[in-house]
Amino acid sequence: DARVTQTPRHKVTEMGQEVTMRCQPILGHNTVFWYRQTMMQGLELLAYFRNRAPLDDSGMPKDRFSAEMPDATLATLKIQPSEPRDSAVYFCASGLAGQGVTQYFGPGTRLLVL
């Protein structure tokens, strides 16, 4: 049963530290999304990739966030330096571009920045 995997599942860190979140999309999917979910803001699209190329990262604070796909099996989201307001659940989702991208979500990384 193919699934999107994310690591770590939980992360507690101190303000100013670097945080790296990883995502393994479903094999064969060519579109990868990063979302952030908080109670206040809901589900926000941070960035997404098609065939490993960034299509849109306008939802991401550029000064501290970066997203990459080193290869087709790995997507990373980095925060450097982290701040308490970055505390949220970060979801990765993958899909196959075509007539509507059905997204398959990972379990999320719950991040707490103290």
Place this chain on the structure above:
Amino acid sequence: SQQGEEDPQALSIQEGENATMNCSYKTSINNLQWYRQNSGRGLVHLILIRSNEREKHSGRLRVTLDTSKKSSSLLITASRAADTASYFCATEGRSSASKIIFGSGTRLSIRP
């Protein structure tokens, strides 16, 4: 900017009753999707309806789309306790190359 807005924000019904959730959006779309999220989990895709479709069924789910009113509804018939979750609509705009924007969600509670 948020594309889809669900209504109501929260809904509590008795098990066995039908639940209806609505979604309104602002710009032209290629398709609209509904997702479910159980507490502490990732979202799960339920159904996709294309802009040229008006109604779609999947098991106990029925989705309608009215592009003239820029709105969609999700009906869950014969609700069960396991349907307790948050439900989100998500729209893919015509000019946004797969960019999908989620609404704020409806929190559905099913009372036993």
